[in-house]
Amino acid sequence: MRPRLAAMLALTLAATTPLFVPSTTAQAADIVTVQVNTRAGLETVSGTAIGVNHAIWDSQLGTNTVADLMKDAGVQMMRYPGGSYSDIYHWRDHTAPGGYVAPDTDFDHFMAGVRRAGAQPIVTANYGTGSPQEAADWVRSANVDKGYGVKYWEIGNELYGNGHYGAQWEADDHADKTPAGYATVVRQHAEAMKAVDPTIKIGAVLTTAGDWPDGIVGGGDAGTWNQVVLSMAGSAIDFVILHWYPSGSSGPEVLGKTVQISEALSLTRQQIAKYTGRDLGIAVTEINVPHGRNTQPGALFAADAFATYLEQGVFTVNWWNVHNGLESVSTIDGQPDYRDFGLLSSGNCTADGTTCQPPMNTPFAPYYALSMVSKFAKPGNQLIRASATDPLVKVHAARRANGELAVLVINQDTAAAKPISLRYAGYSPAATATVLTFTNGATAITTSTGSATSLTVPPNSLTTIVARPSATIIGPATPGRPTASAVTDRAATIAWPAGPAGVKYEVHRQNGTTSEQWGETTGTSFTVYNLNPGTAYTANVIARDGAGRVSWASPPVTFRTGSPSTSTCAVTFTDTANWGNGFVASVDITNTGTNPIDSWNLAFTWPTGWQRMDGGWNGTWSQTGAAVQVSNADFNRTLAPGASANIGFVGAYQGPNVTPALFTLNGVLCTTR
Template sequence: MKRSHRAALLASALAAATLVTGPPAALAEADTVDVEVNTRAGLEHVSDLALGVNHAIWDAELGTPAVADLMRDAGVQAMRYPGGSYSDIYHWYDHTAPGGYVAPNTDFAHFMAGVRRAGARPIVTANYGTATPQEAADWVRHANIDNDYDVEYWEIGNELYGNGHYGSEWEADDHPDKSPNQYATLVRDYARAMKAVDPTIKIGAVLTTPGEWPDGITAEGDAGPWNEVVLSVAGPEIDFGIVHWYPTGDSGAEVLPKTDRLAPALRMVREQARQYAGKDIGIAMTELNTTYGRNTQPGALFAADAYATLMAGGVFTTDWWNVHNGLGQVRTIAGQTDYDDFGLLSSGNCTADGTTCQPALNTPFAPYHALAMLSRFAGPGDQLVGASASDPLVKAHASRRTDGGLSVLLVNEDPDSAKDVTLDYAGYTPAAGATVLTYGNGDDAITTTTGTAGQVTLAPYSLTTLVLRPRSSTTPPAAPARPSAGTITDDAVTLSWPAGPAGVKYEIHRQFGTTSEQWGETTATSFTVTNLDPATSYTVNILARDGAGRVSWASPPLSFRTTTPATSSCAVRFAETTNWGNGYVADVTVTNTGTAPIDTWALSFTWPTSWQRVDSGWNGTWTQQGTTVQVASVEGNHVLAPGASTTAGFVGAYQGPNVPPAAFTLNGTLCS
């Protein structure tokens, strides 16, 4: 949901803040943690726009050399303009935003000057709310034909689901029809008009983030929820989907673990695109920030973990909100003064009573240093690979680098305890030494020291990156391309991939996080796997091995799910009937497809995540233990004759992506 800070002016009067102080917690002895890195478990490659930020036209520092140089020094690769909800009131041709404040020297030319000085690339949001497709097309002409700015990525509007259609209204939208169908229909018009000027550009449409309001809600008169309608109507014309994320919480312990929502959210967006648009699309996270410790260490830890997770999931850009934003509630977090500022850099302003002021203008806050750490951890073309830690308070990410090196990013989310980490590597043999980059709580810069590849101590609330070199330098064969899956059944799949260099063998690896299981090898470019489990998700990579035994990088991953049995003595249909954003009503219909009556039954399924639950139910006795749900028959529906069906319903709740269950068993039998 769009928040009021994004419409506020930096020059506005600020409410008086309350300063909360307290002593830092005492340090505990270091805990022992094992970290596993598996380079055979290939994830996605890093885009050349992966590290992005937002600029806003109400920020007088937009495009200045000082800010551009700071962005360059942090490794920022993408800059979004003209700024959140202002996008839907901004007119580029006369640099106005009726109803909002526009700072001097923030026009498109100034923005592009800053982008070029920083060595970054632009992402532009065209005005949907108060403009027209022609105005957007004229902007494309001005940018790419008249001025050779090479703006490739264009969003159509910002958070248009916040136009009042679902009740909450923060986004300007002058169209009488504010439905997702109207938005999608006009997105088609925008895309066609803009691509008629420059066919090389890419167009993005606003989507809801799975698990975040108003995802899943179907408003009156709509054919389905926002994403279903937008992708069904506009899908053929767009190239990427736009999502935003601001996880909530009042402490680091509440906010930092929520990055586990990102992977299932990305999977759901991709599945929605395939189902409703009939194709794969790119995903851009064009706004990201947190609600706790925004400019102190929790914000840095969150940024590092979230960006790395999104890179591993193939998001081509993640853009921090914002470069400058302004002071909010002041308090002490982990011993440091936090200004509740969404900006990467200080705005240099004070509370209304003048009692508390931020550091000097453009002083970097902690998340800025997290972006700088990320740019040292992974660059364009690098491939994220599997990494995990035995301690849930330590997040581990690893990147195989195009120069032959390997880097490991470790995030210690424990505010009190250091962590003694032992690292183990599969598929990669590092040299003994390592370059160690650290950013600790309260630091004003990243520190570089030397260490070893196998061990490192993480300070409390810290970021650490190990940069490694291989023990021996060889030239492996080229990595195979991402495999594809042919017909998938309940127990088999045929994988195929493009041919690589002559004389190589291909290894097929199934991944369990950071553990690999080799399914087989072949000199062909296809491989059939049998004896799989029904209704089960699998992730595989292909590696190439030449005659000298040299092994390539892993291909990008392929994930697929086997089907439920084609024939069974039972069938189940699971269907939502209504949804209100964090809860819903669903019906589960059970059919006896066998030849004998069923007398007394119990249906079981498992939630795919830990944040889903059944709150109440009817037409059965509902229970949940952990993530396992069971509904047992009651008087009146306990007998199912052959061909007969019965329906039980429940009220469900969720606090993240609401991933539907994949498999149902009736009295222990897996149903179709």
Template structure:
């Protein structure tokens, strides 16, 4: 058996308290090669799918907006949310007279036509109010018309679109008539917008534009600003709004590069949450109201990216993900994965041609590959379903799993290998499936999703395909209700108290820590709190709680709790790490090391690990800097080799990054874990 497979099977099948219930499939014998091994663990639940999760963008320059054919296609794909009036048009659009000075407005794309299409599709609207050339009063009147006069019940309202692109940071694509284009001005006016709009309908949710971690201009502090865009906006507007808005066009020059960018999602969303807690004093919802890829937009690479990105974002609690766009139009033509790609942002064909008329798109509203990816995603997980931790032994096989509200389980398998089929064996922790599964497949070039039957524990994935297994339990699920989301308090460097809402009487609660796709049980209690001891300082933990009744039946997992232990309470060294000057994909960092012990340090080496693979040190000073893999080391020189008790040395570096810039958390001086200041 291959070493990586043996290691994962050892974790999955070990007779230990790591997994409370045995895996349902038998162990694989050493002489067998099951191909790719996939683990699904219902003890390690992630976030729950919201009712607006699967979304798209509609634009007022799209003459197909709201038509019967388009609405029915979106309904068939399971689309639940539609954003209006379309990207940067949001900041020039005046809803009352349906005009967008400086832009084209197609016939029959007014707000009422849009809402008729939304209702026909069975979805809900996400509306971007005009910040750039509009006023709080205009936005409030729109809320009144939509929700009071017409009864449309529009819940989610954005204030503008990508306002950081108004020229303040140098790039100017977003209309903004305000003389002051700073984040401080935007934030102060967002407060006015939110108050005026909520005075009309207090039930609405209002969102503010944020930068996406790792994407320009995130991390940059412009001249005269008190901090970065997110810091300033969240500090002022955060207490008044309900969610933050991020957009993501991650780039990539090849199919493999573009599809790999989904590994940045978890860190990016976590950083936005941390920023909202730090600067707004609360955890805001997160909406990704624009998403697309740079390679294979209309062919299978775009579909594989879309399915993986939507599922990953849902697992991280993003409440709406809105593909840009329903229609967009032909750009440039190439052949990708054996099929014609028009580099068209749209889900559906616009039926237009190249300027010379030599190449035309298929008939109007023909679905492109990403449309089928959205349809596969909606069949994989819907509102109320809970995503689960998974693992795959093959990096080209991406796997997502969801437990369904009806007691079933679904597993979405994405084969990113363009040439090879992948045999897959599946193992389940905490769930016993019936032997037969419903199988949904979308392969490279397919014009529709195929449906069949297969095994719950094995499958063969065609090249460049999305396959979903829909499972039923082998016996009725009769356990107690799942506990509510736990919370952490009294977190120190070594301990944390975890508590959760009381459930049914007479149950015991198990506290599980997630380790990859595996879990380890920390303990159990009949109460509603548990104190974990012997934790590692400066370490992030993810915890779930499970209820067990007197008959031994167990519940589904609670939503996850993530917390980080404090820096070491006592140490003989302390480190201050500072991002001095950031330009969006790199920065100057400063590191100060203090000897907090009682003896001189004669000769020192400081080490830390970057949290991601896309961060690196390019050069440094006041020491010899080197990086191996993600581990960074700086060695003191002759001029600063001795650090007296109470004294400090300063060193620094220039770093680059190509994704969310997550700061390191653990610094070791000559092997000693330092306190971080």
């Protein structure tokens, strides 16, 4: 992300017409059922989950006031020295040639603020205009000489924006600006920096699935940015770095984008596994929104996005930015919005001086969202599946070691309060609960006592219900993370580490917020059959002792079944050209049977709602909803045994471009190659 200096902004007063149109939902709404399932375990919250970005052009960086505000919000990680400035910043003399550096923003001031806030730092080493030796010297100064113990180090910021793919916003003095060039120098950085402190973790920049230039193969490259970087540098790094700035010009559009997170992370993990054979951590070190940055849409988005990323095992999510500066003024949901990427006000005004922000360091709505998430999901909590019957209500849940269970309810309806009925699977709450609420236009999170099973959440709000157990029951130890092997189109074997003697293990599949028990065993593996081809499954293991007491759900294992290994047809689907939001697909259909095929129809379904087919060739193409069909042309109507037909189409996407998993030819499920 390019930093936006308040002093450099062209500030204009925008129209005050609300961009987020209020819902016309009636106030007397139907009861919304919220289902929470403790047997459907997700990932555990890390100690660095809630993060922010600090920048050397921010005069408030490292001040006691800001550090205390970050501590109050539960911020656990702070990133330095700030977006694209990272690739022009030289730590030793605290300069950024071509950019502005505010007084008292050097590394020591930053670390003073980090320590006062009780957070951890994540530092971006200068790849663009720096060197591996400069980065290694920074590690030595920080960790050996000064004992700061900086564990996480990124190598550069958004280097795919160095001009290699056309657009250029990131400084990069290297002659080789390809992903191979980046990967080569990342390895040099990792070697030099770990020679100084072998305990540090090194992160490399990846593109986010569905965001430019993801999927694009540059001239002369061996693959996409992610493919090349992971293949060449994967053995030298410890985590990967993603940034996400979803598009959208209204509240509903922006808030709807969080459904893309799980698919984007799934594709990233598939790439990591394929090109490195390792399990690397994932950090989202920049995230923000284009609409409602200082008002309730930004707050609701932040809460939903942070919770969703944490459910998927991301170890830190860093909001951009602590301070940024006013861009333009509008009214959103009845509140003034300054299009300011900052969590806190910079206290500046429009160019004509007619409209000013609140005083310096006044928190904006997303600040309270981060605070709410930190109160909802604490380090060590296990996130679990939760859902709501109303699409305008998003729900997340977390289980705590002390027996508490927290439920975060996000009411995206701008007009209607929602009566909520909470139902718990595998948990019996006490009658009363602590209720935390942040409403539109509020300047604090309020705390009250309410029911653990029934309450009404205000419109356009964040609510966390913290329930306590009706009785304390200590079950067996939680099983370790299971693994999946021998995965076919119809079966898979689930295995897990051995636990205490005398327990029986249950294997549960997550079907939304419903757990389906696949079986039980006293051993440490279980083979499940009768699965559906081309389907993603998530499973947990639960231990049960002789008294019937059950453990927490294990961490999840997710796997995807394949297509049939043998069939009378085979399909090869290839992305032959990609431009960031569209692509050309080449599809080969092969008759693998023993009889000729006289006329054919190929069908597949898009995995997401943001993909489409925009016309094809060598057949008659059509799309209805997510279902795509193509029938033969006259010249390729007949396929002899062993013969193939090549067809193709132009596809478009506005999110992670997930490849279709299954294809049928004349109703027969084909082998996908």
